[in-house]
Amino acid sequence: MVAVASREIRDGDLVFVGMRLPILAYAVARNAHAPSARGLFEVGLMRDQPAAAFLGTMGDPPNVTGALWATRMSNAMALMAQGRVDLGFIGGAEVDRFGNLNTSYVGDPTRPKVKLPGSGGGADIAILSRRWVTLMSHERRRLVDRVSFITSPGHGDGTPGWRTRGGLLGGGPVAIITTLGVMRFPEGGGEAYLASVHPGHTIEDVRNQTGWDLKVADDVSETSAPTDAELSAIRHLDPEGFWTRA
Amino acid sequence: MAQAIERFVPDGATVAMGVALEPLIPFAAGHEMIRRRRRDLELVGPISDSLFDQLIGAGCVRRVTAAWIGNVSEGLGHCYRRACENAVPQPLEVHDHSNFSISLALWAATWNVPSLPTRTLLGSDILRTNPNLVAGDGLVHVSAVRPDVTIVHVQRADEDGRAHAWGPLGISEEAGLAAEQVIVSCEELVDASVTLSDPNRILFPETKVVAVVHEPGGAHPSPVQGFFKRDHAFYRAYADESRSLEGFEAWLRRWVLDVADRATYMSRIDTESIRVKRHRPSAPADFGDE
Numbered sequence: 251m252v253a254v255a256s257r258e259i260r261d262g263d264l265v266f267v268g269m270r271l272p273i274l275a276y277a278v279a280r281n282a283h284a285p286s287a288r289g290l291f292e293v294g295l296m297r298d299q300p301a302a303a304f305l306g307t308m309g310d311p312p313n314v315t316g317a318l319w320a321t322r323m324s325n326a327m328a329l330m331a332q333g334r335v336d337l338g339f340i341g342g343a344e345v346d347r348f349g350n351l352n353t354s355y356v357g358d359p360t361r362p363k364v365k366l367p368g369s370g371g372g373a374d375i376a377i378l379s380r381r382w383v384t385l386m387s388h389e390r391r392r393l394v395d396r397v398s399f400i401t402s403p404g405h406g407d408g409t410p411g412w413r414t415r416g417g418l419l420g421g422g423p424v425a426i427i428t429t430l431g432v433m434r435f436p437e438g439g440g441e442a443y444l445a446s447v448h449p450g451h452t453i454e455d456v457r458n459q460t461g462w463d464l465k466v467a468d469d470v471s472e473t474s475a476p477t478d479a480e481l482s483a484i485r486h487l488d489p490e491g492f493w494t495r496a
Numbered sequence: 497m498a499q500a501i502e503r504f505v506p507d508g509a510t511v512a513m514g515v516a517l518e519p520l521i522p523f524a525a526g527h528e529m530i531r532r533r534r535r536d537l538e539l540v541g542p543i544s545d546s547l548f549d550q551l552i553g554a555g556c557v558r559r560v561t562a563a564w565i566g567n568v569s570e571g572l573g574h575c576y577r578r579a580c581e582n583a584v585p586q587p588l589e590v591h592d593h594s595n596f597s598i599s600l601a602l603w604a605a606t607w608n609v610p611s612l613p614t615r616t617l618l619g620s621d622i623l624r625t626n627p628n629l630v631a632g633d634g635l636v637h638v639s640a641v642r643p644d645v646t647i648v649h650v651q652r653a654d655e656d657g658r659a660h661a662w663g664p665l666g667i668s669e670e671a672g673l674a675a676e677q678v679i680v681s682c683e684e685l686v687d688a689s690v691t692l693s694d695p696n697r698i699l700f701p702e703t704k705v706v707a708v709v710h711e712p713g714g715a716h717p718s719p720v721q722g723f724f725k726r727d728h729a730f731y732r733a734y735a736d737e738s739r740s741l742e743g744f745e746a747w748l749r750r751w752v753l754d755v756a757d758r759a760t761y762m763s764r765i766d767t768e769s770i771r772v773k774r775h776r777p778s779a780p781a782d783f784g785d786e
Contacts, residue, residue: 306726308518323667377618402620
C-alpha cells in the first residue's frame with residue numbers, strides 16, 4: 251500500500267505529508283522515482299530528502315535534522331492556502347463512495363458509538379491541497395456508502411461541481427488506496443471506481459469488502475508489484491516493520 | 497512545578513498545551529495538574545500526543561477545544577473514547593477544530609479580534625459540532641480562543657522567562673501570545689546573556705511569563721530537539737495499558753499519582769536509550785556590537 255501510494259507523487263511535487271503511513275510514502279517516492287519532490291509537514295517543517303532514521307511522528311528529531319525549513323504551523327498552512335501544495339495524503343478511519351472521510355464520530359456526535367481522534371490537519375489538506383489521496387485498510391466497515399460525519403470533504407454528495415459550488419479551494423481526492431486495490435475518481439468529482447487490484451486479490455474480493463456497489467473500470471488492471479527500489483526504501487526506513495508489517 | 501500549577505492553574509482554567517505538536521509536550525506540567533486534582537479544565541491544543549488523553553482519564557477536564565486527541569504512533573485515545581462514548585469518568589464537551597483553525601482561533605485572540613476568516617473547513621461537518629466556527633460569505637469565521645494560561649516546554653530559558661525553542665514550533669507563538677499568562681518549563685535554566693544573545697529565538701515577550709520551571713525531562717516521552725528522542729516504547733505501553741479503565745488507573749498510579757515529582761519519574765526511565773548523543777549546533781548569528 252505504501253509503495254502504491256508513493257507512486258501518486260510526481261517529481262517536483264510539494265507534498266503535504268500527514269501523520270503515520272504518509273510519512274513513509276513520501277520517503278519511498280523521494281528515493282524511488284521523485285527525487286525533487288519536497289515534503290511539507292504541518293508541525294512546521296519542509297524537507298527535500300527523507301529522514302535518515304525511523305520516524306514514529308513527523309516531529310521526531312531525525313525529521314528536523316537536515317530540514318530545509320523549521321517554522322511555525324501557520325506558515326506551512328499558508329503555502330497550502332495559497333494553492334501551492336500539489337498533493338496531500340490523509341489517513342482515514344472511514345471513507346465513502348464520494349471520497350468523504352470521517353475521522354471524528356461513528357454514530358451520533360452527541361453520544362458516539364466510537365469517538366475517533368478528529369481532524370488533525372486532515373480537513374485542511376482535504377479542502378486546500380490541489381489533489382489528495384487517502385490510505386486505509388480495506389474493510390467493509392471502513393469503506394461505507396455514506397459517512398455519517400464528514401470530517402474531511404471529498405466530492406460531497408457526488409454531484410458534479412460540488413466542491414466548486416461550496417468554495418473549496420483544491421480539486422479533492424483523486425484516489426483511495428487500500429490494502430486490496432486502488433480506487434479513482436472521475437475528473438471533476440463524483441463516485442469512486444475500482445482502477446486496479448493488488449496482486450493476490452480479485453475484483454470480487456474488493457467488491458465484497460466494500461460497503462457500496464463499487465463500479466469497476468472497463469480497463470481495470472492488476473496493481474504493479476512493488477519494485478526493488480520501493481521495497482529497499484521501505485525496508486531502510488521501516489526496518490522493524492512498525493508501519494508496514496502485515 | 498508544584499508551585500506553578502498550584503498558583504497559576506486553578507480549577508476551571510482554560511489551558512493550552514502541546515502547542516508544538518509532537519515535540520516539546522509539557523507532560524510534567526500535565527502530571528502535576530493530575531496530582532493536584534485539578535477539575536473542570538478546558539484544554540486547548542492542536543494534536544495532543546497522549547497528554548490530553550491522560551488528563552481526561554484522570555477526571556480533570558470539562559471541555560476540549562482541539563483538532564485531534566489520541567496517540568500519534570499508536571492511534572486511538574482510549575480515555576478520550578471512554579469519556580465521549582460512556583461519560584467515564586465524566587462527560588466531556590468537545591469543540592472540534594482542524595489544526596489550521598485552532599491556530600487561527602489563537603491568532604484571533606492574539607490580535608484582539610473576535611474572529612478570523614479562512615477558506616479551510618468549508619464543506620466539513622466540524623462546522624455542525626463547533627458553535628465557534630461559522631460559515632458565511634464563502635468563508636469560515638473562526639472565533640478567538642483565549643487561554644488563561646499556556647504551558648510550554650522548551651530547550652532553554654532564563655529566570656526572567658525568556659524562552660528559546662528550536663525545531664518546528666507548531667502553534668507555540670500564537671498560543672503564548674493569545675494567553676493571559678504563560679508557564680515555561682525548560683531543559684536548561686540559563687543566564688539572560690544566553691537568551692539575549694539570540695533575541696530572534698525568544699518565543700514571546702517575557703512579560704507574559706509568570707513562572708519558569710527548571711524541569712529536565714519535563715517533556716518525556718515526547719522529543720526535545722538536541723536533548724531527547726521520542727520514547728516510542730513508552731507511548732506503545734501507554735496505549736496498551738490504557739485500553740481498559742483498570743489498566744489506565746494502574747498506569748496513572750505508577751507514573752503520576754504515586755510519583756512525587758519529575759526527578760523521581762525520570763529516575764525510573766532509561767534515559768540513556770533516548771538521550772541525544774550526537775550534537776550539531778547551528779552556526780552563531782553575528783548581531784554586531786555597535
